[in-house]
Structures are given as structure tokens and as C-alpha cells.
């Protein structure tokens with residue numbers, strides 16, 4: 001592995017104190033060995049030098065919540081929803097999540113890998129260097145395992161860090177009663193997913209899984225070595241956040257309907273608050289109380305929630321913009337939440353910051369200040385992506 005020196009950085013976001021102007025970053029063997037003023041920088045000799053020409057540099061984006069392994073196309077459903085058709089009507093005509101489940105069950109592992117690879121390539125090209133991927137469009141043991149294998153393989157093949165989450169409890173399988181499906185999750189699917197998934201997630205929502213069912217499912221997961229994440233308070237106040245705090249989950253996600261009590265409980269229990277502003281936007285729904293969660297002391301992350309039904313975002317940049325303009329985070333909070341917040345929500349303490357010993361994952365922006373990310377939401381400002389100290393060539 002090589003040595004890379006980034007020089008001429010006009011504005012360096014380290015996520016460790018104030019930004020540094022006129023900065024240099026050195027990366028050796030994939031790890032950051034220097035990040036600071038040019039005046040104290042190490043020698044250029046023996047290193048590949050990338051002159052950033054006054055551009056801004058931020059840590060690579062850490063996208064801590066995605067459902068990017070799926071097949072099928074729901075663009076027509078989007079058209080119908082935007083024209084006013086209701087959720088029930090669409091579900092009755094075979095649309096919604098069950099449409100993705102049918103298409104995904106019918107797809108081979110190689111087909112799913114090709115689809116996921118294209119999506120992750122676009123993510124990397126727009127600055128994402130670490131991604132979490134959930135299963136959840138199989139709802140049977142065989143397909144769920146296929147999705148988790150694809151998630152792992154896409155990481156290995158593209159050289160990006162992937163954390164995997166088993167989300168068999170995304171909704172109830174179409175052919176089973178809820179009781180039978182919860183039994184299947186606990187007795188068969190969770191034991192089978194152990195070893196392929198770092199985490200287990202449950203969609204706690206009115207009409208999906210109750211708090212008691214989620215507690216039962218996540219307890220079984222913990223016995224198989226998978227820590228908990230919870231889809232909580234997305235469409236209604238479901239009690240998922242309180243459960244996340246009670247069981248010490250790693251994250252509570254969405255939180256559009258979280259209350260000040262929820263925020264205090266999450267902060268107290270050290271549960272990351274993972275927000276999905278793209279889903280709020282696409283659903284024309286409520287915004288998560290980002291500033292309230294931040295002020296309560298939660299570790300806040302923002303994510304694409306990349307999925308075919310409610311948030312088909314692959315790039316983090318527009319998410320940063322939504323988090324600022326719609327959710328109400330400051331520019332600095334949103335960029336922190338898209339990088340360091342995501343890393344902490346995935347228990348990767350050496351990511352999402354530019355300090356000595358951190359992993360050398362960076363984005364050089366074609367802009368002088370990172371405020372351009374939320375300020376120019378429709379422009380791809382990615383100039384170079386650096387992954388583990390290597391410049392991504394766009395063909396990897």
C-alpha cells in the first residue's frame with residue numbers, strides 16, 4: 001500500500017475541533033498519519049502527492065442505514081402515489097413492499113449482486129466510503145440469506161466497508177400469520193442469519209411489529225450475537241425508541257415522531273439517533289426533530305435509507321441538504337452527522353474523522369467550503385474520493 005499526501009487543502013473538516021485552513025493530510029498504509037496546517041506537514045518525498053488546489057476536504061460519508069439489495073422497479077407506483085392514490089389501494093393492487101419481495105425472491109444471487117454493485121458504485125462515486133446494508137425483501141430464510149451474502153460480496157468486490165443487518169422483521173411474510181412469522185424469525189431465520197449479519201433490526205410500527213414482538217425478536221438475535229437496531233417512530237409514535245433505550249440497542253432509526261422523553265432516553269442509554277430525511281421528503285411526511293435530538297445529547301446520524309419504496313437516494317449530498325433545509329440541523333451538524341455520526345452509529349470509531357490513526361477515507365469537494373454541499377443540492381461536487389489512502393479511479 002502506498003503513501004499519499006494531500007496538499008493545498010483550503011478547508012479541512014476534521015470532526016475534531018475547528019476546521020483547518022491551508023491544510024495537509026498524509027495517509028500511510030491506509031491510515032492517517034498527519035492532518036493539520038501545511039506549515040508542520042511531513043516531507044513530500046517518497047509520497048504520491050495530490051494537490052487539492054484550495055478545495056475543501058471532508059471525511060468520507062458513512063451511510064448507516066440502507067436497504068440497497070433488491071430487484072424490481074416501482075417507478076410506476078411512485079407516479080400513482082404522487083397523483084394521489086392511497087397506500088391501501090396500491091397494496092391491494094399488488095404494489096408496495098410486497099412487490100419488491102416478489103421481484104427479489106425471483107432474482108438470482110448474481111442478478112442481485114449486479115444490481116447492488118451498480119448502486120454502491122454510484123454511492124462511492126459521490127463520496128460514500130462506508131455503508132450499512134439491511135436485508136428485508138426476502139421474508140423467507142433462503143432469500144434473506146441471499147441478500148446478506150450479496151451485501152457482504154458487494155463490499156468485498158468494491159473494497160468498501162459494509163456492515164450488514166438482518167431485517168427479516170421488515171414486515172410479515174405474505175403467506176404467513178404474524179404469530180407464525182415471528183416464530184419463524186426466532187426459531188429459524190435468526191439462527192441462520194447469525195454469522196452473516198452484524199445487527200438485527202425490527203420495524204416497530206402500528207400494523208407491522210409491536211414493541212413486545214420486537215423485544216422477543218431482538219432478544220433472540222442477541223443470543224445469536226447480533227446487536228439491535230430499531231425502525232422507530234417513523235409513521236406514528238410506536239414506542240420503538242423507548243424499547244431501543246430499554247434494551248441498549250445500537251441505534252433507533254427514523255424518529256420522525258420522537259418526543260423529548262424519547263430523546264432523553266436515547267441520549268441516556270447511548271443509542272444513536274439515525275435520521276432518514278430522504279424518506280420524510282419522499283413521503284411528504286413529518287420531519288424528525290433533529291435539533292431536539294442533537295440538543296438532548298444524542299449521537300445523530302443522517303442516512304440515505306436507500307430503498308425502492310420511500311427513499312431511492314444513493315448519494316449522501318442531497319441528504320445533507322435535506323437535513324439542513326428540512327430537518328433544521330446546522331450545516332456543521334449535518335456534515336458531522338453524515339460522517340462521524342454515521343461511523344459511531346455503526347460502531348466504527350476510526351471512521352468519519354480526519355485525525356492521526358483514523359482510516360484514510362476522504363472526499364475532496366470541487367468547492368472551497370463544505371457548506372456548498374447543502375447549498376448546491378443538485379450539483380455533484382465530488383472531485384476525488386480517497387478510500388483507505390487510495391484515490392478511487394471511478395472504474396473500481
Ligand SMILES: [Zn+2]
Nearest residue numbers: 065067231305
Ligand atoms: Zn429503513
